[in-house]
Amino acid sequence: MSFVTRGFSGRRREPDPAVPPGQTLVEDWPVLSAGVTPEVSTDDWDFTIVTEHGRHMWTWEQLQALGPEDVVVDIHCVTHWSKLQMPWRGVSLDRLFEEVETEHDYVMAHSVGGYTTNLPLDEVLDGQAWVAFEAEGEPLTPEHGGPARLLVPHLYFWKSAKWVRGLTTMASDEPGFWESAGYHMHGDPWTEERYW
């Protein structure tokens, strides 16, 4: 149903195949959060995965011992900005799930402050997701989710939960915080899965 808005020509750039539809490149790093920004010390930080079989927990030191990796990824926010070729450092969820058995197909990420977001388990494995604690060569600041946030760059960035503290596996797909408020259950930026 699209139609031309009189007078609009736009300041388009060369089409960049790395930018999904409806997105605009930014050079800075916008901050969008729901609620207060928590200050979390790595001294009393831990990460927990809860499955139908039980609970697995890692302290900050134990997480680091799993072997962080450096990745360069593009991130896409549902509010229409994208940031390309961004360096991050974190521990792949593959390393965490090496120690975890589950028959479940989904996970709910939980954060300090009560934020939640749902993800298919097979989309956070195989090198697709990290518990990240550095971006652009610096420790993650609290406003960007530090000390650690989820990094799932192939989905809209509300799925990359700030201040993440754990995952709970789920037999069926349940909506998290924004997914309960009108945002898409999956969130693929390439097919613009923004809202339901």
Next chain:
Amino acid sequence: MNASRVTWHTATVASATPETPSARRIVLDVPTWPGNRAGAHLDVRLTAEDGYQATRSYSIASAGEGPRVVLAVDEVSTGEVSPFLVHDLRTGDRLELHGPLGAYFLWPPSDAEGAHATAAAAAAAPVQLVAGGPGVVPLYAMATARAASAGRRTE
């Protein structure tokens, strides 16, 4: 939860007036608008002659039933869409809206609209709203809705 399914709407500019030296109030007629709660936002999509499109999210400065929707857009001088909306958009122009969006950053004026029990309880008490620059836009909708609900002026 949103009361109505979110979809695309055709909006016609009813008026566009200066709000500050860099911002403009844009009043839109949107016949299919289902109404929105104070604090909701929407996406504006503009299409150029050659099919090029740009989409941006804006807070809504109005609340309640349609068909009038009010935006207040502050110009980002290096931007692509806000300079067009602030300087070039004219009465009678048409653009596309997607929304209303968002069901969290809301300050319901009455218990009936409370998305959260705490918010509904808080609606009975005075609240201080703080924002900077164009961040005042959703607060304007909240204050207006609150004043309309209470039957008194807050300005």
